[in-house]
Amino acid sequence: MRAQHTAHPLPAFPVYSCAFVASDQIVVGGGGGAARSGIKNKLRLFNVSQDRQLKMLCEHELEKGEDAPMSIAAHPESRSFACGINSSEQHSEKGDNENCRVFSISDSENALVKEATRGTLPTGALEDYQRVTVLSPDGKLLAVAGERDFSLLAYPSLSPVVQPIQITKGEIYDATFSSSHLVLATSLNLLVYALPEPPLEGGEQTPKKKKGKQKGKGNPSQTSSQTPELRLVETIDIPLVPGAPAQSNVTFRAARFHPSNYNTLYTAVNTVAPRAKKAKMAKTQAYILKWRVSLQGENDSARSIFVERARQAGEGGLTCLDVSPNGKFLAFGSSDYSLGILDSTTLSPLLSILKAHEFPITTVRFSPTSTLLVSGGVDNSIRIVTVPDKFAGQPWTLIILIILALLVAVVAILLQR
DSSP, X not given: XXXXXXXXXXXXXXXXEEEEEETTEEEEEESSXXXXXXXXXXXXXXXXXXXXXXXXXXEEEOOTTOOOXXXXXXXXXXXXXXXXOOOOHHHHHTTOOOOEEEEEEOTTTOOEEEEEEEOOSOTTOTXXXXXXXXXXXXXXXXXXXOSSEEEEEETTTOOBSSOOEEOSXXXXXXXXXXXXXXXXXXXXXXXXXXXXXXXXXXXXXXXXXXXXXXXXXXXXXXXXXXXXXXXXXXXXXXXXXXXXXXXXXXXXXXXXXXXXXXXXXXXXXXXXXXXXXXXXSOOEEEEEEEEEEEOOOSSGGGOEEEEEEEEEEESSOEEEEEEOTTSSEEEEEETTSOEEEEETTTOOEEEEETTSSSSOEEEEEEOTTSSEEEEEETTTEEEEEEOOGGGGGOHHHHHHHHHHHHHHHHHHHHHHO
């Protein structure tokens, strides 16, 4: 079945991030970035219909000198979201980079209202930015990270929950929550942390809209000494990837827990094969790994995490990954401009759009109903894909099972004769 999808050009608006704030509304972040390109950095709120039509509801232009919104995580129940936006270079040099920000959406005017801000990046790190913004399943915790600095904050107040972490090797690319643990995906390994209990002390239990913005002065060094430390319980090195060329350079790129089964974890890895003598460029391939996870034990012997299944996802490097809220599908964007959907159980390919964008895809997101998939890129466009109904039945898996059952029955009859 050919997927139905529609491209929407957004003139002079390179897209870097997006998130659904309601089943039919999506906030998109983009712009020219910190460079003086003349393209303004903005947040835009769109209505997305089931027939893939797009209508802009409002636009929030950022202050002069501020960076583009590079990552977004939304809380649809409260129609609020957190995003990473660097302050101007002048503010960053003074240690006033309010890179983590919370916005709410005014119901009366569909306007974006800034609610809280906090700085989590090191003072003077002008090239760093908030590349990771992830909410916990209950919407009470927010994970944010730059290249090497990670913070766990209460949402929506942005007050620190634990002491910030600075990794010494590799780069941070992603984070994902289960009900009891946090997995930080770096380029070199997976760092598994136990979430603090109780999860929030002094933080707000449910997102509430407040009037006016609230600032949290935000260098990691300013965090209270009474804030507990996040406990590292496991470090998972990059495994042997089945099918990857020998002696490949392998890096983690993304990680996502299954939304309803925390015993299942998905990671994306990119492999770069050694460059052949006659080849101008090294060959890059992407793989999706499905892990079986057990983290509830108090001792090392009771915990386990291992790769259960692997699937090649493309010839180019994978740039972004998402899991549908119903847990049935994985979506990924690639540096070769392709967009794909896999069956989350078997990792079998269900859909592929070979040239979804003109440049590498920067963001992919399923709608809360799992019926739409939105991708964005720096080619000034987003693409809306209708997730076909027949995916829900996993038809190819069912057909294969039926064929196997028939073969077993035929063999049994022949043996009886």
